[in-house]
Amino acid sequence: MSAALPTYEDVVRASEILAGAAHRTPVLVSSTANARTGAQVFFKCENFQRMGAFKFRGGYNAIAQLTPEQRAAGVVTFSSGNHAQAIALASRELGVRATIIMPHDAPAAKRAATEGYGGQVVTYDRYQDDREAVARRIQQETGATLIPPYDHRDVIAGQGTAAKELFDDVGPLDALFVCLGGGGLLAGSILSAKALSPDCEVYGVEPEAGNDGQQSLRKGEIVRIPAPKSLADGAVTTHLGQLTFPIIQQGVKDIVTVTDDQLVDTMKFFAERMKMVVEPTGCLSTAAVLQQIVAVPGKRVGVIISGGNVDLAQYGRLLAG
C-alpha cells in the first residue's frame, strides 16, 4: 500500500498557506542566455527565497498543516543542508520547536545558520550511528513529527508553488528545467506544469556523478546508488522517494545530467552576466540549457534556480579557477 500522491489541488492550498510567509521570488531574463540558446529563457530565482533556497516552501507548508497537538510536540528532521535551515526558520515562524539531526562533522557554518534560525541541533557520528534511528529515538521521546526533505505530500506540494508562480507570471512554456536530488522540487513542478501548461515538456537535471534518477527512469523502478560525489551537494541523494518517483515517472519528458565543470561555467555565467550568487546545485537546470544538453531554439523555456547558499571561500575558489 502506498500513501496518497499529492495533486495540483495540494499545490494551490500550499500557495495560499505560503502567501505572505514565503517570498514571491522574481523571474529574470538575460539577453546573453537568449542569444546562447536561441530561446526565450525565464529564470525563476529561488536563490532569493527566504533562507536562500526553495526548501522554505515545502518545510513551511508541511509544518503549517500539522494539528495543534502535533505542533505542540515539535518537529524533527535530519539534514545538514538547506532542508535543515528551512525547517528551523519555518518552525520559528510558526512557533514550533525544531530538532535538526546533523552529522558531527557538518560544516560549522551550516550548523551556525540552522541554530541562528532557532533550530536545536543534535549531532550523530555518521560512521557509527544510523541517523534514522536517532530520529526515531527523538520522536519516541518527544512525540515530535518527522518532516523528511522530499518524500512527503505537503513538502512536494509546497515545492510545486515555485513553478506555479512561474507559470502564473509568464504564461505557458514549451519546456521547464528543474534539478533533482530526492525529487521533491521536480515532482511538485510537474504537478503545476500539468495543470497550468499541459504541453510543457518538463526535464529533470542531475549531476552526472549522481544520476540515480535517470537510471530509475530508464529502469522503471527506484534505483539506489552509493553516495555520489559532486559539487552539487544538494542533489547527491542516493535514491528518489516513494511519492516523488511515480509523479516524475509519469510526468517527466527526460532526466539529463551535467558535469561539475559545466556547473562551474554556469556559476560564472550567473556571477558575470546576471550578478547573482547561485550555489552549484542551483546551477544544474541552467547548465542543461546553456550547454545545450537539451537544445531549445525558438522555445519559451523556464528554468528554476533552486538556491544560492554557497560557502564563500569555496565560491571564490570556483570562480577564480
Ligand SMILES: *Cc1c(COP(=O)(O)O)cnc(C)c1O
Ligand atoms: C534540496 C535541494 C535540491 C534538490 O531538491 P529535491 O527536492 O531533493 O530534489 C536542489 N537544489 C537545492 C539548492 C536544494 O537545497
